[in-house]
Amino acid sequence: xxxxxxxxxxxxxxxxxxxxxxxxxxxxxxxxxxxTRRAGVSKGLFYLYFxxxxxxxxxLHVQFSSRLADRIRAATGQVADWPAKLxxxxxxxxxxxxxxxxxxxxxxxxxxxxSAGHRATHGLVLNAISDLxxxxxxxxxxxxxxxxxxxxxxxxxxHGFDPGFHGQAAPADDRLVxxxxxxxxxxAGAETSGSA
Amino acid sequence: xxxxxxxxxxxxxxxxxxxxxxxxxxxxxxxxxxxTRRAGVSKGLFYLYFxxxxxxxxxLHVQFSSRLADRIRAATGQVADWPAKLxxxxxxxxxxxxxxxxxxxxxxxxxxxxSAGHRATHGLVLNAISDLxxxxxxxxxxxxxxxxxxxxxxxxxxHGFDPGFHGQAAPADDRLVxxxxxxxxxxAGAETSGSA
Amino acid sequence: xxxxxxxxxxxxxxxxxxxxxxxxxxxxxxxxxxxTRRAGVSKGLFYLYFxxxxxxxxxLHVQFSSRLADRIRAATGQVADWPAKLxxxxxxxxxxxxxxxxxxxxxxxxxxxxSAGHRATHGLVLNAISDLxxxxxxxxxxxxxxxxxxxxxxxxxxHGFDPGFHGQAAPADDRLVxxxxxxxxxxAGAETSGSA
Amino acid sequence: xxxxxxxxxxxxxxxxxxxxxxxxxxxxxxxxxxxTRRAGVSKGLFYLYFxxxxxxxxxLHVQFSSRLADRIRAATGQVADWPAKLxxxxxxxxxxxxxxxxxxxxxxxxxxxxSAGHRATHGLVLNAISDLxxxxxxxxxxxxxxxxxxxxxxxxxxHGFDPGFHGQAAPADDRLVxxxxxxxxxxAGAETSGSA
DNA sequence: GATGAATGAGTTTTCATTCAT
DNA sequence: TATGAATGAAAACTCATTCAT
Numbered sequence: 024x025x026x027x028x029x030x031x032x033x034x035x036x037x038x039x040x041x042x043x044x045x046x047x048x049x050x051x052x053x054x055x056x057x058x059t060r061r062a063g064v065s066k067g068l069f070y071l072y073f074x075x076x077x078x079x080x081x082x083l084h085v086q087f088s089s090r091l092a093d094r095i096r097a098a099t100g101q102v103a104d105w106p107a108k109l110x111x112x113x114x115x116x117x118x119x120x121x122x123x124x125x126x127x128x129x130x131x132x133x134x135x136x137x138s139a140g141h142r143a144t145h146g147l148v149l150n151a152i153s154d155l156x157x158x159x160x161x162x163x164x165x166x167x168x169x170x171x172x173x174x175x176x177x178x179x180x181x182h183g184f185d186p187g188f189h190g191q192a193a194p195a196d197d198r199l200v201x202x203x204x205x206x207x208x209x210x211a212g213a214e215t216s217g218s219a
Numbered sequence: 220x221x222x223x224x225x226x227x228x229x230x231x232x233x234x235x236x237x238x239x240x241x242x243x244x245x246x247x248x249x250x251x252x253x254x255t256r257r258a259g260v261s262k263g264l265f266y267l268y269f270x271x272x273x274x275x276x277x278x279l280h281v282q283f284s285s286r287l288a289d290r291i292r293a294a295t296g297q298v299a300d301w302p303a304k305l306x307x308x309x310x311x312x313x314x315x316x317x318x319x320x321x322x323x324x325x326x327x328x329x330x331x332x333x334s335a336g337h338r339a340t341h342g343l344v345l346n347a348i349s350d351l352x353x354x355x356x357x358x359x360x361x362x363x364x365x366x367x368x369x370x371x372x373x374x375x376x377x378h379g380f381d382p383g384f385h386g387q388a389a390p391a392d393d394r395l396v397x398x399x400x401x402x403x404x405x406x407a408g409a410e411t412s413g414s415a
Numbered sequence: 416x417x418x419x420x421x422x423x424x425x426x427x428x429x430x431x432x433x434x435x436x437x438x439x440x441x442x443x444x445x446x447x448x449x450x451t452r453r454a455g456v457s458k459g460l461f462y463l464y465f466x467x468x469x470x471x472x473x474x475l476h477v478q479f480s481s482r483l484a485d486r487i488r489a490a491t492g493q494v495a496d497w498p499a500k501l502x503x504x505x506x507x508x509x510x511x512x513x514x515x516x517x518x519x520x521x522x523x524x525x526x527x528x529x530s531a532g533h534r535a536t537h538g539l540v541l542n543a544i545s546d547l548x549x550x551x552x553x554x555x556x557x558x559x560x561x562x563x564x565x566x567x568x569x570x571x572x573x574h575g576f577d578p579g580f581h582g583q584a585a586p587a588d589d590r591l592v593x594x595x596x597x598x599x600x601x602x603a604g605a606e607t608s609g610s611a
Numbered sequence: 612x613x614x615x616x617x618x619x620x621x622x623x624x625x626x627x628x629x630x631x632x633x634x635x636x637x638x639x640x641x642x643x644x645x646x647t648r649r650a651g652v653s654k655g656l657f658y659l660y661f662x663x664x665x666x667x668x669x670x671l672h673v674q675f676s677s678r679l680a681d682r683i684r685a686a687t688g689q690v691a692d693w694p695a696k697l698x699x700x701x702x703x704x705x706x707x708x709x710x711x712x713x714x715x716x717x718x719x720x721x722x723x724x725x726s727a728g729h730r731a732t733h734g735l736v737l738n739a740i741s742d743l744x745x746x747x748x749x750x751x752x753x754x755x756x757x758x759x760x761x762x763x764x765x766x767x768x769x770h771g772f773d774p775g776f777h778g779q780a781a782p783a784d785d786r787l788v789x790x791x792x793x794x795x796x797x798x799a800g801a802e803t804s805g806s807a
Numbered sequence: 808g809a810t811g812a813a814t815g816a817g818t819t820t821t822c823a824t825t826c827a828t
Numbered sequence: 829t830a831t832g833a834a835t836g837a838a839a840a841c842t843c844a845t846t847c848a849t
Contacts, residue, residue, distance in 0.1 A: 027812055027848075051247075054839060065814045070841070088343040095347040105360035109403040112351060113377070117396050120380040147281075151288040155295055155308060164301035172390040172398035179379030181309070183371040184316040194368040200313050202368035207305040209405035223829060250822060261831040263826080272823065419827075419833055443639070446818065457835045462820070564782040564790035568768040572794075575767030586760040594760035598768075601797035615808060642843060653810040655847080664844065 166212030362408030480539040487543040497556035501599040512576040558604030676735040683739040693752035697795040708772040754800030
C-alpha cells in the first residue's frame with residue numbers, strides 16, 4: 024500500500040476510478056466503496072479530495088467538457104475551408120463518443136442505465152419524425168439524403184430546448200424555436216435560399 | 220376508502236401520482252411511499268400493477284412518447300405545405316417542453332437534479348461550437364441567422380450519436396456521421412445546393 | 416420473529432431497549448444497531464416509531480420525568496406534617512436514583528448541547544418540588560423567600576446522589592439522604608432549632 | 612511556524628484550543644482536527660501531549676476544578692464572618708458560571724459515562740466546600756450535622772445555575788443567587804431566624 | 808520533535824420490496 | 829383484492845488514531 028502519493032496523482036486516480044465505474048455500471052449503481060476500492064485507497068481518503076460523490080461527478084464533467092472543447096477548436100483550426108471545419112467538428116464529437124472512455128452518456132444522463140423501455144420507446148417519436156422526412160422526400164418536397172439518420176439528429180437537437188441543457192448564457196426560447204425551425208427546414212433540404 | 224376500483228383506474232392513478240412527484244422532486248427523491256400515499260393506495264397494491272419503481276418509470280416513458288408521437292403526426296398532418304409541416308413538428312415538440320407536465324427532463328435525465336457544475340460546464344463545448352458558427356458567418360462563409368441558438372441545437376443533435384439514445388432500429392454509425400455533417404453544413408448555411 | 420405486534424408494544428420495546436443500553440454503556444456508546452438488536456427488531460422499524468436517536472432520548476426523558484414528578488406529588492400528598500413532606504420528597508428522589516432503571520445520569524448529562532425536550536421536561540419535576548414549597552409557605556408551615564428558585568437548587572442538589580458525581584471519598588448513601596432531608600427542611604425554613 | 616516551542620506552552624495551547632471549541636460547539640461536535648487546527652499544530656503532535664481526546668477532556672477538568680477550588684478558598688478566607696463566608700462561596704461558584712470560559716456545562720455533562728478523571732477531579736471542589744463547613748462547625752459558627760455530605764449536596768445544588776438545567780420558567784439569576792446564599796446559610800445552620 | 812496523508816471501522820439513515828393477514 | 833408492518837441490505841460520510849517521513 025503505497026503511502027503518501029503526490030496529491031495530484033491521488034486525485035487523478037480517484038477521478039479515473041470513478042470514470043471507469045460510472046461508465047461500466049452507471050452513476051447510481053456505483054458506490055463510493057466501489058470507487059475507493061478500485062482506486063486502491065481507503066474510503067476516508069476520498070473525502071480528502073472531494074466533498075461528495077456529486078463533487079467527483081462535477082469534476083469529471085469539467086474535465087470532459089474542457090477536453091472536448093479544446094479538441095473542437097484544435098480540429099477546426101487546422102482546416103481552412105469553412106464547410107470542412109463543420110465536418111471536422113462533427114467528426115471530433117463523434118469520435119469522442121466512440122472512445123472507450125466516453126462519458127457523454129454518463130454525464131448527460133446522470134443516474135442509472137438506460138432501460139429497455141426507454142430505448143424502445145424513443146423509437147416512437149423517432150418514427151414520427153423519420154416518417155415525416157421520408158414522406159416529404161417521396162413527395163419531392165424535401166432533399167434529404169438519409170431521412171432516418173437525420174430524424175435521429177433532429178430529434179436529439181430538440182433536447183437543446185431543455186432549460187437544464189444549455190449553459191448560463193442560454194438564448195431565449197423564441198430564438199431557439201426559430202433556430203430549430205430553420206434547422207429542420209435546412210436539414211430536410213426544404214429551402215434553397217438562406218433563411219426560413 | 221373505495222375498495223376494488225377498476226384496475227385501469229388504479230393503474231392510471233399510480234401513473235399520475237408518479238408523474239407528478241417525479242416532476243416535482245425528481246425520480247431519486249421520490250419514494251414509493253410518496254407515490255402510493257399520493258395515489259391513496261397501500262404500498263402493497265403498487266406491486267400488483269407494476270413490477271418495480273423502474274417499471275413505473277418505463278410505463279411513464281411509453282405513455283409520454285406515444286402521446287408526443289401522436290401529436291407530431293396530428294400536427295403535421297393538418298398542414299399541406301411541406302416546410303410548414305417541419306415548422307409544426309418543431310412547435311409541437313417545443314410546446315411539449317413548455318407544458319406543466321413536461322417529462323422530458325425527468326425521463327431523459329433520470330435521477331436527481333442538474334447540478335450547477337453540469338450546467339456551467341456545458342457552456343464550454345457550446346462556446347466552441349458557437350464561436351465556429353459566428354466566425355464563419357463573420358467571414359462571409361456561413362449564412363446562419365442565430366449562431367448561438369443554432370449551436371445549442373447542433374450540440375444537442377449530436378447526442379443522437381449516443382447508442383442509448385436512438386431506438387432499436389438505429390441507423391449505422393457512418394450514416395449518422397454523414398447525416399450530421401450534412402446537418403451542420405446546412406444549419407450553417409454552408410451550401411447552396413442539395414447534398415454535401 | 417413475531418410479526419405485527421401492537422404499535423404500543425413495539426414502541427415500549429424500543430424505549431426499554433434504549434433505556435437499558437444507555438444505562439449500561441452510555442448514550443454515545445450505544446448505536447441504533449445495538450438498540451434494535453436488543454429489541455429484536457430490524458433497523459428500519461426503529462424509524463417507524465422514532466425520528467432519530469435523539470428522539471428516543473427525548474421520549475425517555477419525558478417518560479422518566481413525568482413518572483418522578485407523579486411520585487413526588489403522591490408521596491408528599493400522603494403525609495400531613497409539612498417537614499415530613501420534605502423528607503418524603505427527598506426519599507422519593509433518592510429512591511429513584513437507586514432503582515435499577517435510574518436514568519438520571521444518562522438523561523441529565525447527555526453530551527453536547529441541551530435539547531429543547533430536555534429543557535422542557537425538567538420543568539415537570541421542578542414544578543412538583545416548587546409546588547410543595549409554595550403550598551407549605553402558603554400554609555404558614557414554611558419560611559422560604561423564593562420557593563421557585565429554592566426548588567431549582569434543591570432539585571439540583573439531589574444530583575449529588577449520583578454516584579458519578581461525588582469524588583472518591585463519597586459519603587455513604589444514608590448520610591447523603593439524611594443530609595438532604597436536613598437541607599430540604601432548612602431550605603424550606605421548616606425548623607427553627609438546629610438539627611432535624 | 613515556530614518549531615519546538617516549549618512543551619508547557621504546546622500543552623497549554625492545546626488545552627486552550629480544546630476549551631474554546633468545546634465551549635462553543637460542544638464536545639461531540641468538536642473534532643481533533645478542529646482542535647489542532649485552532650492550536651496551529653499538526654494532528655500528530657496532539658498525541659505527543661495527550662493520550663486521546665478523552666485525556667484532553669480530563670485535563671481540562673482538573674484544570675477547571677482546581678482553579679475553582681482555589682478561588683473558593685481564597686474568597687472565603689478573606690471574610691471573617693462565617694455566614695458571610697458561605698455567601699462568598701456561593702458568589703464565587705455563581706461567578707464561575709457566568710464567566711465566558713465557563714466549563715461547567717461542558718465538563719459535568721459529558722455524553723456517556725463518567726470517566727475516572729472526572730470523578731477524582733470533582734473532589735477538589737468538594738473538599739473546598741466541605742472544609743468550609745467543617746471549619747465553621749469547629750469554630751462553633753455552624754450547626755451542621757454532616758459537613759461532607761452537606762457539601763456534596765450544596766455543590767450539586769449550584770448546578771441549578773446552569774441555564775441548561777432549569778426549565779423554561781427559570782427564575783432570574785439574582786433570585787437564584789440569593790436563594791442559594793440562603794440555602795447555603797441554612798444548610799450550614801448559620802442562622803437561627805428565617806431569612807438571610 | 809513535528810508533520811499530515813492515510814486508514815477503516817463505525818454511524819445514522821433510507822427505501823424498495825415482501826408477506827401474513 | 830388490498831393492506832401496511834416489517835425487513836435488511838446498502839449508502840454516504842466521519843473521525844480518532846497511526847506512522848512513514
